[in-house]
Amino acid sequence: MTLPTDPAANLAELIRCPSVTPAEGNALSVLSGMLKAFDCTVERPVFSDEDTPDVENLYARLSGNGPHLMFAGHTDVVPPGDEAAWTHPPFEAVVANGEMYGRGAVDMKGGIACFVAALARYVERHGRPRGSVSFLITGDEEGPAINGTVKLLEWAAARGESWDAAIVGEPTNPEKLGDMIKIGRRGSLSGRITVTGTQGHVAYPHLADNPVRGMVALLDALLSPPLDEGTEDFQATNLEITTVDVGNKATNVIPAKASATFNIRFNDSWSAESLQAEIHNRLDRAAEENRLRPGREEPAAFDLEWLGRASPVFLTRDEKLIDTLSASVEVVTGSRPGLSTSGGTSDARFIKDYCPVVEFGLVGQTMHMVDERVAVADLETLTQIYLRFLEDWFA
Incomplete structure (x- = not known):
């Protein structure tokens, strides 16, 4: 042969x-x-x-x-x-x-x-x-x-x-x-954030809670400051927002829900567990410091779901x-x-x-x-x- x-x-x-x-x-x-x-x-x-x-x-x-x-x-x-x-x-x-x-x-x-x-x-x-x-x-x-x-x-x-x-x-x-x-x-870790508000008319914002306000604050907390500056063997950890969705086709309706997904490529400064803890801490702080509408006492509420298995x-x-x-x-x-x-x-x-x-x-x-x-x-x-x-x- x-x-x-x-x-x-x-x-x-x-x-x-x-x-x-x-x-x-x-x-x-x-x-x-x-x-x-x-x-x-x-x-x-x-x-x-x-x-x-x-x-x-x-x-x-x-x-x-x-x-x-x-x-x-x-x-x-x-x-x-x-x-x-x-x-x-x-x-x-x-x-x-x-x-x-x-x-x-x-x-x-x-x-x-x-x-x-x-x-x-x-x-x-x-x-x-x-x-x-x-x-x-x-x-x-x-x-x-x-x-x-x-x-x-x-x-x-x-x-x-x-x-x-x-x-x-x-x-x-x-x-x-x-x-x-x-x-x-580098390792890979993906997650999805969901912020739930109250749908309403844009002309009557006091009757609604806009989840987009909270989402913007949460995403900003993930992106800044940088997670690290890199290590001897690896480039810096990088977090990218890959989708932001509200499912809202109307221009005069405050949406009821907003979601966003992200992926992190991380170096040996982190394990999947330590990185998950850092993301939770950043989101908790941002939620506590922000509101879905001015004057509201309750912080922005969110859910965080980890997607798939982390790659170490x-x-x-x-x-x-x-x-x-x-x-x-x-x-x-x-x-x-x-x-x-x-x-x-x-x-x-x-x-x-x-x-x-x-x-x-x-x-x-x-x-x-x-x-x-x-x-x-x-x-x-x-x-x-x-x-x-x-x-x-x-x-």
Whole structure:
């Protein structure tokens, strides 16, 4: 059987699978075929949960005696949007001017295609590694992340799997391949504030309580002063108001209720619990100091609801993992990558509870965009970096 050593060919096969979350789209079947070509064992558990779609995932392993390296990623992709706006169809993997177009080209079927090619080349040159390599691939990273990596990790660990290190193949490089390795991520916390007033006529404000007055004061308290100024390893904690809603289409009616949602990306100055306490304190003080209408004695009343689960901040300090990958990048590209904790969240936030984890993949400039695309030359370069890493890791 021909080994899948060509990353561009691997990626083209994966792009042609329309695996928009939560659909498998045949992507895991295609990936299974590639991995079985060099004798990986492959399992595809399906996980379910209330009020969320079932999701099929993949766990594959090439077993050996020695350290166990995990490569993690996802084959699900975001919707393509207006397909007519694409220069080339989003699920056809057209190559034009040295670039391959397609949804998932960089986020993150490209990373998977390159790691498969790198491991296939390793096996072709050296045989089985002096250790184990596993693929932990979900179909739920771009969705609610309920039936994906979290459950796949639990499932694998319950079967006796353990890992010494992990690489997540997300597109980490901002400008050119080799710019950046992600060694941690800020945490994420979301909430919703609801202020309840009394609906009334705008001409008779003394008969109503306007919740918008209270909401403005509460939001101002969240935004100022800044939560911190950043730390040695992380940029400053950032709170953004993402929606403000009153559901009022009339211009002459004081609304009965106002709500707002916010998201905080926080650094290692905080835990989710300490940050929640700070938000409560700020809102309580602002509510006590403000009224829904002038002359009213009662403070503005509000409800605070925390949305979803908080993502904790984390930082990887494993020198072997970071130094080996950094050296591999430098050997192939000629430049030493920066180490960063910037950006949003990824499934690394779940993997860090099982083993040290870093992220390194393609250039992410076109991810989630119309005309998502990757330079074919970058696919070869990333494959060479992953191959060099495997050779040094298992040396």
